[in-house]
Amino acid sequence: MGKLIVKNGRVLDPANRIDSVQTLEIENGVVLGFASKDATADSSAGILDASGCLVCPGFIDIHTHLREPGREDKETILSGTRAAAAGGFTTVCPIPNTNPVIDSQTGLKFILSRAETDACVNVFPYAAVTKGQAGEEMVEMGDLVYYGARGFTDDGRPIMNAEIMRRALEYSAMFNVPILDHCEDSHLAEGGVMHEGRVSNRLGLKGIPGIAESVQVARDVELAEFTGGHIHIMHVSKRESLEPIRRAKARGVKVTCEVTPHHLTLTDDALLDFNTAAKVNPPLGSEDDREALIEALLDGTIDCIATDHAPHTDIEKDLPITEAPFGMIGLETAFALLYTRLVIPGIIPLPLLIEKLTSAPARVIHLEPRGMLSAGAPADLTIVDLFEEFTVEESMFQSKSRNSPLIGVPLQGRVRATIVGGKVVHSRFPKGSVTLS
Template structure:
């Protein structure tokens, strides 16, 4: 099968490409780039006026299967990813049973092969059952197909466990994805500790609860030489620590989420449980520090931390509500509208943060339009304006603080291995 994507603005940060070019796809691979390519025998996609990118990658997604299929499953989660413009997702291990052994990894990979419509890469747990007491069999997880290890959803409170995880993971070239949170400092908090937590009468979570664990894990990365990746970094202090670690030459990377880049704790005034997330939405000063870190290269990638929940988990008092935002279907539009369109983030940098950036963190052969590579492609229409309506989500999780918000700039086509799987928010591939 030959497919020619004509007249689009190709942006491929990995190969330093930003030009109006055609893209030829053949047998699921990128065959060539250029102008006036031979279109004989090709199916044509007119991408004039649109942005053609390597397939977007989300390295932090909760697909919930096995065990919590009422929140999300691999079929619904990958459809949400495709409609959101993502061609590859890395799924977190806080399932039931936990992804801590070969059998569960095998289940996830086989289920993804059968019903998934984007690439699914499993992340194994650092500790058995995510209990934080004993390391998982890391070699077994690598052999089974895991691309990283993490206890995301729970912090690794024991420093010796994290040290050993970094040591063992280093032998396999595996990143350790750290959920940085000191539970003793969290102490039952519900939102960021500061002015608005006082005004709204909710117990606060200090920025230090994240920062002391970021500092600890960076010290352990220095000790071991392992690859430490900070998940969902949310504070100015975390950015300063990561920036310093990078300057020192340590193998430390980090991600930020669209919601921490665009929403502050002020919006919690209505006690809408869809604003409850972990780490919490921070104050304006932290939000601005994250944006600054995007520009100076401290942040390696944007990841959604897609955390879908069933209706009842959010339709309750703020104190009782589950933490998490269903973010796959809105992430690109949020960044396009809130950062790129106002000129706060260059479109080329935005594409890098969703493509070669996350691919580099995870050490996967994705994130470019290089000839011979899999034709995973995301096409964005910067002119599309839509209002976020959770009722149209392909995810089972409708929990989003962006509901009712008008956003400009949406993914319009998603191709995986050269096959069009989603178009204008709808699934077109039958599987």
């Protein structure tokens, strides 16, 4: 692989405290460093003119449902990683709740070999905590770490059995990988369709109370403290869940957590017209929950942003709201949604947003030096036009699924190019504007 020069972009690399117009040099898939003015005279190098654009480390999504194997009608490793690239994500971590569940060496090897042939971005998979995600028998964690599992999760389902969670966390301490939990007390949540509150009452739909999440969060942080293991709380969504995390962090407990773009920007009002595209789990909360999440993102209680990209077919999402599956796609709208709703109005600063999409998730699952543009780091980069306005349209999705409540919504800030290991894997620059040697 040759040399690539990304010239004159606004390089924003929060982990290295860089925010200035620079020319970046890439060779053999790694970042070389900043180039002097005459670097572009090197005729053997490919040159990408990023003038007027933001150049930042590639986004890292530590919570992605790619649906392969088993539901290739919803998404595949091929289509899901194309969607990732279109959204500026250079790394995704597929969730093992596929069919079959990824709970063995064979399953992990399948994901990794399919990624090798089909994926255009980095794929770092997790394995399930329990066999078949049945919540009863633990997987061979040591073995699976050896074969490439970056963490363990039964996501899609909670781990109700505290004894299993205790053992999993003990192993997590031994192997230095996180246990990622979908926190939901299944008895409290039973039969719920949306967040329990004003809107669910008005619609006459059964609600899931905020405490269904927070009691499980409180249990998990206690078990993490007791075992010394690393618990990662997935898609934290309610005000009640933040206090136990904040207090545990202050005590030095190994707890990290993520929030989704949709919980940061939407509320249960999105379901007022029974829109199944807004039916997600955990459900969209109240405006008060949303404000608490933003506050926790700003004060560091929330470590990172993850999409929980969850593709479903139109046939399933066209069912009545009580029967439609939970989940929305998110890879291709994440950045623009957050930029438009949170950065432009001045609610969160741009460097913080970029950090929460890059070095912060890398830190959670130990992917550094990914997530930063240090010399010698893999050349994973995202180039964004912060001024481009566009309306989300079904036809723009690379994902196989269309279950987004944002269709028809105008947004600002669009990914222009995505570079993985020095290779341009997605580009909306005019053809021929990247000259490759």
